[in-house]
Amino acid sequence: MCFLERGYHQTGVRDIANRAQVSLGNLYNHFPGKHDVLVEIAMLERKEMDPFLKILAMRSPTPKVLDKFIRAYSKYLAAPENVILTLEISSEAIRQPDIAQLFVENRAELTDALTAVVKRGIDDKDFRAVPDPEQASQIIIEVLEGSAYRSVLSEVPMRKLMGSVKDFILTSLLPRQG
Amino acid sequence: MCFLERGYHQTGVRDIANRAQVSLGNLYNHFPGKHDVLVEIAMLERKEMDPFLKILAMRSPTPKVLDKFIRAYSKYLAAPENVILTLEISSEAIRQPDIAQLFVENRAELTDALTAVVKRGIDDKDFRAVPDPEQASQIIIEVLEGSAYRSVLSEVPMRKLMGSVKDFILTSLLPRQG
Amino acid sequence: MCFLERGYHQTGVRDIANRAQVSLGNLYNHFPGKHDVLVEIAMLERKEMDPFLKILAMRSPTPKVLDKFIRAYSKYLAAPENVILTLEISSEAIRQPDIAQLFVENRAELTDALTAVVKRGIDDKDFRAVPDPEQASQIIIEVLEGSAYRSVLSEVPMRKLMGSVKDFILTSLLPRQG
Amino acid sequence: MCFLERGYHQTGVRDIANRAQVSLGNLYNHFPGKHDVLVEIAMLERKEMDPFLKILAMRSPTPKVLDKFIRAYSKYLAAPENVILTLEISSEAIRQPDIAQLFVENRAELTDALTAVVKRGIDDKDFRAVPDPEQASQIIIEVLEGSAYRSVLSEVPMRKLMGSVKDFILTSLLPRQG
DNA sequence: AATGAATGAGATTTCATTCAT
DNA sequence: TATGAATGAAATCTCATTCAT
Numbered sequence: 001m002c003f004l005e006r007g008y009h010q011t012g013v014r015d016i017a018n019r020a021q022v023s024l025g026n027l028y029n030h031f032p033g034k035h036d037v038l039v040e041i042a043m044l045e046r047k048e049m050d051p052f053l054k055i056l057a058m059r060s061p062t063p064k065v066l067d068k069f070i071r072a073y074s075k076y077l078a079a080p081e082n083v084i085l086t087l088e089i090s091s092e093a094i095r096q097p098d099i100a101q102l103f104v105e106n107r108a109e110l111t112d113a114l115t116a117v118v119k120r121g122i123d124d125k126d127f128r129a130v131p132d133p134e135q136a137s138q139i140i141i142e143v144l145e146g147s148a149y150r151s152v153l154s155e156v157p158m159r160k161l162m163g164s165v166k167d168f169i170l171t172s173l174l175p176r177q178g
Numbered sequence: 179m180c181f182l183e184r185g186y187h188q189t190g191v192r193d194i195a196n197r198a199q200v201s202l203g204n205l206y207n208h209f210p211g212k213h214d215v216l217v218e219i220a221m222l223e224r225k226e227m228d229p230f231l232k233i234l235a236m237r238s239p240t241p242k243v244l245d246k247f248i249r250a251y252s253k254y255l256a257a258p259e260n261v262i263l264t265l266e267i268s269s270e271a272i273r274q275p276d277i278a279q280l281f282v283e284n285r286a287e288l289t290d291a292l293t294a295v296v297k298r299g300i301d302d303k304d305f306r307a308v309p310d311p312e313q314a315s316q317i318i319i320e321v322l323e324g325s326a327y328r329s330v331l332s333e334v335p336m337r338k339l340m341g342s343v344k345d346f347i348l349t350s351l352l353p354r355q356g
Numbered sequence: 357m358c359f360l361e362r363g364y365h366q367t368g369v370r371d372i373a374n375r376a377q378v379s380l381g382n383l384y385n386h387f388p389g390k391h392d393v394l395v396e397i398a399m400l401e402r403k404e405m406d407p408f409l410k411i412l413a414m415r416s417p418t419p420k421v422l423d424k425f426i427r428a429y430s431k432y433l434a435a436p437e438n439v440i441l442t443l444e445i446s447s448e449a450i451r452q453p454d455i456a457q458l459f460v461e462n463r464a465e466l467t468d469a470l471t472a473v474v475k476r477g478i479d480d481k482d483f484r485a486v487p488d489p490e491q492a493s494q495i496i497i498e499v500l501e502g503s504a505y506r507s508v509l510s511e512v513p514m515r516k517l518m519g520s521v522k523d524f525i526l527t528s529l530l531p532r533q534g
Numbered sequence: 535m536c537f538l539e540r541g542y543h544q545t546g547v548r549d550i551a552n553r554a555q556v557s558l559g560n561l562y563n564h565f566p567g568k569h570d571v572l573v574e575i576a577m578l579e580r581k582e583m584d585p586f587l588k589i590l591a592m593r594s595p596t597p598k599v600l601d602k603f604i605r606a607y608s609k610y611l612a613a614p615e616n617v618i619l620t621l622e623i624s625s626e627a628i629r630q631p632d633i634a635q636l637f638v639e640n641r642a643e644l645t646d647a648l649t650a651v652v653k654r655g656i657d658d659k660d661f662r663a664v665p666d667p668e669q670a671s672q673i674i675i676e677v678l679e680g681s682a683y684r685s686v687l688s689e690v691p692m693r694k695l696m697g698s699v700k701d702f703i704l705t706s707l708l709p710r711q712g
Numbered sequence: 713a714a715t716g717a718a719t720g721a722g723a724t725t726t727c728a729t730t731c732a733t
Numbered sequence: 734t735a736t737g738a739a740t741g742a743a744a745t746c747t748c749a750t751t752c753a754t
Contacts, residue, residue: 007273009187013728023736025731030734034728084272091269093331094262095185100331128349135342142324143317150316153271153278164313171306172350191745204718206746363629365543369724382739384725440628447625449687450618451541456687484705491698494684495677502676509627509634520669527662528706547749557715559752564713568749 004081008038008088035096042089042102049110052076056113062121066173069114070144070166077148078158087149111137118173128175140169182259186216186266213274220267220280227288230254234291240299244351247292248322248344255326256336265327289315296351306353318347360437364394364444391452398445398458405466408432412469418477422529425470426500426522433504434514443505467493474529484531496525538615542572542622569630576623576636582610583644590647596655600707603648604678604700611682612692621683645671652707662709674703 002011002019013034017027031037055069076082093100114137121127130136147165151158180189180197191212195205209215233247254260271278292315299305308314325343329336358367358375369390373383387393411425432438449456470493477483486492503521507514536545536553547568551561565571589603610616627634648671655661664670681699685692 146320498680520666
């Protein structure tokens with residue numbers, strides 16, 4: 001909550017302790033330092049991916065799975081707090097290797113699952129044979145998150161952006177002879 | 179430089195003054211505060227867009243223009259410093275309205291130019307009639323920048339990512355009957 | 357002590373911390389800021405009025421009470437530190453409403469007690485029926501403090517001024533037919 | 535103006551230069567430093583006493599002169615700016631000998647003139663033979679200024695206090711058998 | 713006489729962390 | 734496990750003054 005409201009660096013350890021209704025000293029009994037609180041949060045973030053992993057694991061036709069995933073993930077990203085937290089973590093990841101690793105791992109979990117779907121879709125001839133399914137997955141995630149950030153910043157609701165986003169992704173992925 | 183190396187919040191005003199070979203007090207004769215140094219940088223960033231605007235203004239066939247733009251912009255984004263600075267500014271933009279406005283304005287300059295190209299491409303039947311050219315332009319930029327961030331974080335050179343990125347964008351944009 | 361020696365504005369928070377044998381950071385664990393240290397002092401000042409309030413509460417004949425009060429209060433004011441601190445607080449009171457309120461409240465405590473004595477003296481026909489006993493009390497306090505300030509500034513001991521001060525007050529207060 | 539609005543210590547030399555529409559450097563061509571600006575003001579203050587000195591020099595019956603003086607001086611003190619500036623200077627006088635001397639001199643000019651009036655009044659049997667006319671004069675000034683400060687702080691207009699003030703002074707000064 | 717950039721010491725305040733209890 | 738006082742380095746910013754022009 002604190003990191004969301006004021007950002008990682010502007011948040012004081014005191015703020016965190018107060019918000020958690022824990023004494024300052026006791027916070028340090030549970031976390032070696034401020035940094036580790038962010039690490040903990042980055043690890044908690046990972047669990048939030050579970051529903052999306054479940055969707056991507058479904059054995060329905062891949063276009064349906066993809067559609068469901070996009071819908072669910074964009075709904076998740078429609079909550080500014082999720083976008084801001086991700087940005088906050090991205091930002092720290094630049095200079096803190098352990099955060100970077102966590103971030104990459106979290107992301108890999110999602111893209112790996114999406115990659116599997118894309119590959120299956122290609123096999124099923126539901127998707128175009130993209131040159132590199134893994135890269136394609138990464139790009140799909142990035143398009144979604146990029147739009148989410150834009151939505152926060154320009155205060156345009158995510159759903160207003162989703163039409164074009166979906167069109168962009170699907171056109172790129174579906175076979176040419178619709 | 180300081181913001182790049184250590185990040186906005188980890189950089190002290192002293193660091194900036196030292197780096198600029200200016201006394202601390204004198205820095206404050208030129209900038210009301212640390213925040214305004216970032217603002218200044220965000221405004222300088224804008225000028226760096228000029229070459230890309232020039233490319234986008236070219237009257238060559240739109241696929242060629244688009245290709246040239248993607249090449250140039252991705253080369254620019256291949257320099258980690260440009261990615262990091264953009265991330266640093268994005269991050270501040272979340273909580274500082276004036277930075278947000280500058281960021282949005284800078285971005286608009288680029289997407290407006292790109293939108294014009296996309297529209298012209300559609301008119302020329304070189305591009306598919308995407309539902310919303312402006313949105314499409316935004317997404318193209320976001321795909322490029324998202325990949326650049328990924329390149330920095332996973333230490334994969336940008337050029338290794340560009341194949342898929344280009345494929346993704348072009349497939350989405352070019353008419354279905356190649 | 358610091359405020360006495362160097363004045364409120366010339367005193368640094370560091371000076372206070374050093375003098376109090378407390379680390380600078382810890383001072384801020386106990387006081388939100390420098391201002392609040394002054395507030396605390398203004399509140400402590402109030403307690404110093406207790407002996408005078410006790411005198412004023414005595415049920416002896418009012419001229420005796422008044423005389424005792426003047427003696428006691430002027431003795432208190434003979435210590436330059438008390439005068440200087442009052443001046444320091446007065447000075448801040450001009451622009452800081454909470455200090456002003458404290459100052460007025462402190463003063464009211466004293467003048468209220470003195471007013472009661474004056475009123476009783478009038479009832480007992482020991483004092484002249486002054487038009488407004490409360491105002492008279494205020495003036496008496498002001499005469500005493502004004503003289504004390506003059507004593508500090510011109511380095512004339514307070515006791516040398518007290519003859520005229522007493523004469524001035526008593527002549528104004530005692531009934532015309534001595 | 536600056537000293538009035540923000541106080542001597544809170545005012546920066548830059549503020550003064552800006553207000554005076556003079557460049558910072560040029561201010562230092564005219565005054566050796568900030569301190570000397572205050573000195574200059576204290577000296578200007580002296581000239582403001584001229585009208586009161588003129589009144590006190592009048593050869594009319596002393597009770598009339600006294601009355602006229604009290605009226606004029608209390609009117610002057612009814613302007614908070616005059617009170618605040620005096621307090622600001624008093625405050626500095628505590629620790630800066632040259633300001634103290636100026637303040638005492640300014641004050642002496644006024645009290646000397648008032649003392650002369652009191653003495654003449656005693657000779658004329660218009661006033662009671664106070665034990666020390668000079669001290670009495672000082673006290674009269676202090677009563678007036680003390681009331682003025684109270685008027686500023688408690689936001690009661692000076693004229694509401696003047697009834698009691700006048701009564702207090704006159705009762706103390708006029709002969710017992712009115 | 714005038715300018716304003718330059719200086720560096722010093723101002724107040726915040727901070728992550730430690731530690732005795 | 735819990736507490737919160739204590740620490741001191743570092744943060745941002747202000748200030749009176751100087752000085753080359």
